[in-house]
Amino acid sequence: MKSGSLGFVMLCHTALDRAAQVARHWAERDCPVVIHVDKRVGRKSYAKLVKQLENLKNVRFSRRHACEWGTWALVAATQDASEVMLAEFPGVRHVYLASGACLPLRPVDELIQYLNARPRTDFIESVTTEDVGWTVGGLDLERFTLRFPFSWRKQRRLFDWYVRVQRRVGFHRKVPAGVVPHLGSQWWCLTRQTLSVILENPDRDEIDRYFRRVWIPDESYFQTLVRQVSPNVESRSLTLSKFDFQGKPHIFYDDHLQILRRSDCFVARKIWPHADKLYRNFLTDNASAQAAEPNPGKIDRLFSKAVERRTKGRAGLYMQSRYPNENWENGRTAAPYAVFEGFTDVFENFEVWLSKTTGTRVHGHLFAPERVEFAGREAVYNGALSDSAALRDYNPKGFLTSLLWNTRGERQCLQFGPGDNQALAGFMAGDPNAQISVISGAWAVPLFHSNRNFGDIRREAAQLQKIEAEFLSLLRSPWSKARVRVWTLAEFVENPMEPLQTVVDEISPRSMRRLTEVPRLTDLTGFGQFLQNLRNQGMQPVLMGEFPVNDDLRGNPPRRGRPYLVN
Amino acid sequence: MPEGVRQQGEAGVRLLSQYVLRLARKRWLVRAMRKRRELQPVVDRTNLISRDGILLFSTLRNEKIRLPFFLRYYRDLGVNHFLFVDNGSDDGGREYLAQQPDVSVWTTSASYKRSRFGADWLNWLQRKYGHGHWTLVVDADEFFVYPFCDTRPLRALTDWLDASSIKSFSAMLLDMYPKGPFDAQPYREGQDPLEIANWFDSGNYVMSRNRKFGNLWIQGGPRMRMFFTDAPERAPALNKVPLVKWHRSYAYVSSTHSLLPRGLNQVYDEWGGEKASGVLLHAKFLDTFGTKAAEEMARRQHYANSHEYRAYNQVIGTEPDLWCKWSEKYINWRQLEILGLMSKGNWA
Numbered sequence: 001m002k003s004g005s006l007g008f009v010m011l012c013h014t015a016l017d018r019a020a021q022v023a024r025h026w027a028e029r030d031c032p033v034v035i036h037v038d039k040r041v042g043r044k045s046y047a048k049l050v051k052q053l054e055n056l057k058n059v060r061f062s063r064r065h066a067c068e069w070g071t072w073a074l075v076a077a078t079q080d081a082s083e084v085m086l087a088e089f090p091g092v093r094h095v096y097l098a099s100g101a102c103l104p105l106r107p108v109d110e111l112i113q114y115l116n117a118r119p120r121t122d123f124i125e126s127v128t129t130e131d132v133g134w135t136v137g138g139l140d141l142e143r144f145t146l147r148f149p150f151s152w153r154k155q156r157r158l159f160d161w162y163v164r165v166q167r168r169v170g171f172h173r174k175v176p177a178g179v180v181p182h183l184g185s186q187w188w189c190l191t192r193q194t195l196s197v198i199l200e201n202p203d204r205d206e207i208d209r210y211f212r213r214v215w216i217p218d219e220s221y222f223q224t225l226v227r228q229v230s231p232n233v234e235s236r237s238l239t240l241s242k243f244d245f246q247g248k249p250h251i252f253y254d255d256h257l258q259i260l261r262r263s264d265c266f267v268a269r270k271i272w273p274h275a276d277k278l279y280r281n282f283l284t285d286n287a288s289a290q291a292a293e294p295n296p297g298k299i300d301r302l303f304s305k306a307v308e309r310r311t312k313g314r315a316g317l318y319m320q321s322r323y324p325n326e327n328w329e330n331g332r333t334a335a336p337y338a339v340f341e342g343f344t345d346v347f348e349n350f351e352v353w354l355s356k357t358t359g360t361r362v363h364g365h366l367f368a369p370e371r372v373e374f375a376g377r378e379a380v381y382n383g384a385l386s387d388s389a390a391l392r393d394y395n396p397k398g399f400l401t402s403l404l405w406n407t408r409g410e411r412q413c414l415q416f417g418p419g420d421n422q423a424l425a426g427f428m429a430g431d432p433n434a435q436i437s438v439i440s441g442a443w444a445v446p447l448f449h450s451n452r453n454f455g456d457i458r459r460e461a462a463q464l465q466k467i468e469a470e471f472l473s474l475l476r477s478p479w480s481k482a483r484v485r486v487w488t489l490a491e492f493v494e495n496p497m498e499p500l501q502t503v504v505d506e507i508s509p510r511s512m513r514r515l516t517e518v519p520r521l522t523d524l525t526g527f528g529q530f531l532q533n534l535r536n537q538g539m540q541p542v543l544m545g546e547f548p549v550n551d552d553l554r555g556n557p558p559r560r561g562r563p564y565l566v567n
Numbered sequence: 568m569p570e571g572v573r574q575q576g577e578a579g580v581r582l583l584s585q586y587v588l589r590l591a592r593k594r595w596l597v598r599a600m601r602k603r604r605e606l607q608p609v610v611d612r613t614n615l616i617s618r619d620g621i622l623l624f625s626t627l628r629n630e631k632i633r634l635p636f637f638l639r640y641y642r643d644l645g646v647n648h649f650l651f652v653d654n655g656s657d658d659g660g661r662e663y664l665a666q667q668p669d670v671s672v673w674t675t676s677a678s679y680k681r682s683r684f685g686a687d688w689l690n691w692l693q694r695k696y697g698h699g700h701w702t703l704v705v706d707a708d709e710f711f712v713y714p715f716c717d718t719r720p721l722r723a724l725t726d727w728l729d730a731s732s733i734k735s736f737s738a739m740l741l742d743m744y745p746k747g748p749f750d751a752q753p754y755r756e757g758q759d760p761l762e763i764a765n766w767f768d769s770g771n772y773v774m775s776r777n778r779k780f781g782n783l784w785i786q787g788g789p790r791m792r793m794f795f796t797d798a799p800e801r802a803p804a805l806n807k808v809p810l811v812k813w814h815r816s817y818a819y820v821s822s823t824h825s826l827l828p829r830g831l832n833q834v835y836d837e838w839g840g841e842k843a844s845g846v847l848l849h850a851k852f853l854d855t856f857g858t859k860a861a862e863e864m865a866r867r868q869h870y871a872n873s874h875e876y877r878a879y880n881q882v883i884g885t886e887p888d889l890w891c892k893w894s895e896k897y898i899n900w901r902q903l904e905i906l907g908l909m910s911k912g913n914w915a
Contacts, residue, residue, distance in 0.1 A: 309841055
């Protein structure tokens with residue numbers, strides 16, 4: 001390939017020193033450069049740029065346009081500069097459109113060789129409007145069929161209002177015959193043949209008149225027209241350029257050096273003007289390790305992760321810059337957890353047993369009135385959470401979500417009961433991460449064992465029953481999202497193995513084996529009579545199910561005590 | 568009530584509250600104008616401020632020992648000019664600052680409390696010198712950490728914020744403390760205080776929305792855990808918005824916890840996403856703390872009748888140790904990001 005076969009058109013509006021540096025780099029390597037400087041740049045800065053490059057024979061400046069984002073002026077600037085390039089440098093075969101914030105990542109020679117091997121190929125991203133998913137404001141085909149007299153940046157409300165009005169009225173501009181709307185990155189590399197056919201088209205006036213009123217024509221003018229004239233479109237940009245969720249280009253900094261180097265892309269934008277290390281490292285002639293195809297996969301992943309962090313965030317995290325409204329949390333809590341109601345009342349060593357069997361962290365009653373019963377009854381827990389009940393009750397939701405966030409990666413189990421602070425009952429019921437198992441009426445067992453006056457017991461029983469009934473109705477409500485299992489106390493003690501197995505399997509699905517060791521069931525001799533006494537005192541204990549007065553419950557032939565799954 | 572009437576009613580309330588906030592903002596600004604008379608310039612180098620300079624504003628009293636490292640830290644980040652209000656220091660700090668080439672100093676002996684803890688003074692200076700600049704408002708014991716701060720200067724952040732049309736950036740206050748009693752390792756002038764106070768609470772923070780100003784109210788950390796179990800609602804606020812592209816019509820409402828117009832407090836995402844945010848490492852708990860607490864108690868110039876300092880004084884009588892076995896040792900911003908105390912947002 002002859003020298004000077006690759007020319008660069010550069011569109012510049014800020015950081016002109018950097019633009020000059022890159023232009024000089026290309027020009028000195030025998031690549032002609034035509035520079036367009038935004039008309040809004042002051043005369044002084046412009047004169048300085050011209051002066052910086054005046055000793056280079058193959059640098060030209062083209063007629064200046066004021067390029068507001070999304071307007072026709074950017075296309076006009078590109079057209080004018082391209083015409084200068086084609087007219088003044090007859091040796092140029094490929095024209096590369098770049099910006100002042102572009103930086104070559106590989107030596108120009110490698111790019112020339114690459115194009116040399118593909119002398120008839122036009123590199124331009126060009127996608128039909130049906131297939132793009134990245135357009136700002138959700139406008140794709142409508143960019144071509146509506147009118148946009150208002151600035152998107154400065155008159156957003158008017159802009160949106162006018163779009164709505166046109167949609168409602170059903171207004172459509174007529175798309176000129178032969179124009180099939182395509183969109184794509186504005187940074188392209190076209191052959192002289194293709195570019196000159198577009199620029200010398202006898203109908204260009206008419207086409208330009210149409211595109212003048214298309215929204216963001218710099219992403220559609222060449223992308224659309226190239227489809228009419230080029231037999232050989234490679235629909236991708238040679239410039240690595242990524243956009244964030246607002247449609248603003250991602251910026252590269254010094255710490256991207258390695259990832260940029262490994263991308264094997266030819267040119268990247270947008271570079272932060274003060275990224276000295278990048279400019280120092282890439283404006284050289286050092287050949288890259290292997291002459292590979294551009295491979296921006298890693299950078300794609302980096303940026304798509306960043307966008308995901310911004311739009312979806314980390315589930316279960318509440319912090320200074322993420323405080324989701326209810327039901328917009330993408331996960332109320334950070335991880336699955338298990339809530340047990342009534343189990344410690346029925347079994348004597350339930351916490352120890354559960355933690356041994358499932359290998360999880362088993363807390364006591366985290367919402368107990370006196371203190372937070374962390375596993376091992378620690379005074380401070382993971383993340384430096386305090387066991388102070390006052391601090392917990394000050395913001396119970398913050399307490400639980402913090403605990404679950406702090407212990408990510410380790411399944412948490414907690415005891416809950418009608419004697420606890422119920423502030424989070426609804427929160428847990430609506431949380432898909434919660435697995436709630438309830439033995440209803442089990443709160444009566446400690447009362448049964450207690451040495452208190454029966455009047456007090458009766459009063460407390462009535463209160464606990466009321467609280468638990470409310471909790472159960474929360475669990476059964478239509479918006480409840482937790483995995484809920486409820487057994488009555490009678491059902492449970494009749495056949496405790498099956499419920500325990502179900503619950504344990506769900507917590508640690510990998511240890512799919514039969515339970516060998518069972519927690520110790522507390523002594524219930526006389527419990528039936530105890531319930532009868534409550535009835536005799538005028539209270540109606542209902543949540544524990546049918547207990548015969550004469551204690552022969554466990555003598556009965558074992559009925560299949562199926563847990564019923566509420567959700 | 569018919570839907571239409573209710574909506575009208577709500578719109579009316581919204582308008583009214585907008586109007587009330589507008590009045591409040593004007594009032595703070597007028598107050599700042601009035602309080603400017605309390606400020607005497609010591610040395611005014613504001614003519615050195617360039618058009619796009621990043622400015623740091625701070626109020627202080629008797630912090631000389633901290634100043635050398637403080638200035639170095641923020642110069643390294645890329646702060647171009649410092650504007651200090653000295654509230655009657657008698658430890659030579661004012662004279663030290665006056666010698667620095669990139670510092671302007673005003674002094675006052677007026678009441679810290681009655682200047683709303685320095686906010687009035689700084690509102691005035693920011694209005695006069697901060698308009699159109701990125702301004703950082705921090706105390707002498709606060710160290711700003713933001714995503715990529717180990718590889719990208721502050722200007723990279725402010726350029727990105729500009730490009731993203733973001734006007735304010737939050738940085739929660741993170742209390743740092745040593746392992747063992749505060750006075751076990753004396754702090755030397757010029758030393759990085761985070762060499763001593765390098766532990767923090769990683770996950771005991773709670774927050775709620777302040778409906779009036781729209782900001783989050785964050786509390787927690789070691790101070791709440793140790794000193795405020797009896798009165799959690801009085802635990803100090805940790806939410807801060809220290810970095811703002813200032814406009815002369817803006818005003819901080821109370822310290823840097825919230826500001827007006829209220830849109831500037833919208834530094835958090837409400838739809839599940841994460842906005843970018845940083846942290847202010849709060850290296851308050853050094854050996855200097857004991858004397859400071861005693862002095863501040865005597866002056867009664869701090870927030871909520873110095874309840875905070877009173878609580879400290881009670882506990883500090885008994886060999887205080889904020890450290891516990893779940894304390895986390897500080898490494899870098901990435902650690903804070905992983906812990907969920909700050910976020911990169913979509914900055915990559």
